[in-house]
Amino acid sequence: MTNIFKNFDAKKTGIFAGGVLFGTAGIKILASDDAKKFYANCTAAVLRAKSCVMKVVTSVQENAEDIYAEAQQINEEREAKAAVVEDEEVTETAEETEETEEEDFTEA
Template sequence: MTIKDLKHPGLFAAGVLFGTAGIKALSSKDAKKLYTNCTAAVLRAKKVVMDTVTTIQENAEDIYADAKQINEEREAAEEAVEDVAEETAEEAVEAEAEDTVEA
């Protein structure tokens, strides 16, 4: 029997021992307290992120409503200009027709 033959079972035994110790460490009260504190920190961070998202959504809705209002006002102004242009063109045609009738 050589050292090489004893190496593999020794590594296996060390792995089992390390795994058992790791499981005990991960399931201890201190580990549970650490997990609880980490989870609480994540929940606090989630709240902050959600508050920020809500604020951004509200601002985006305000911006969208203001943009729609600006476009509606612009369309109304363009329609008013077109109406005035049509009336002026109609008056010019009528005036020209009267001038031709008078002449």
């Protein structure tokens, strides 16, 4: 019997018992009706926040689509202008070449 009491540590046993009591009380508190109402309110708040965030995301996505479409239109207009300028340059170069050839032919 004396061996059992030598290994007995009242402090560790008290801490263990306190932990068991706290755990049991904690489970009861977490499972109470008040706690469930609190969880429901927290979940509702999270769902409201999610809804708000999704509205913002949708708005940003729509704006991004508009910006993308406008950017495509700008690039198409620039390409069209560049093609017109290039055609004018080719036409001017061809006319200058013809004039030069006519002058060379006339001089000869």
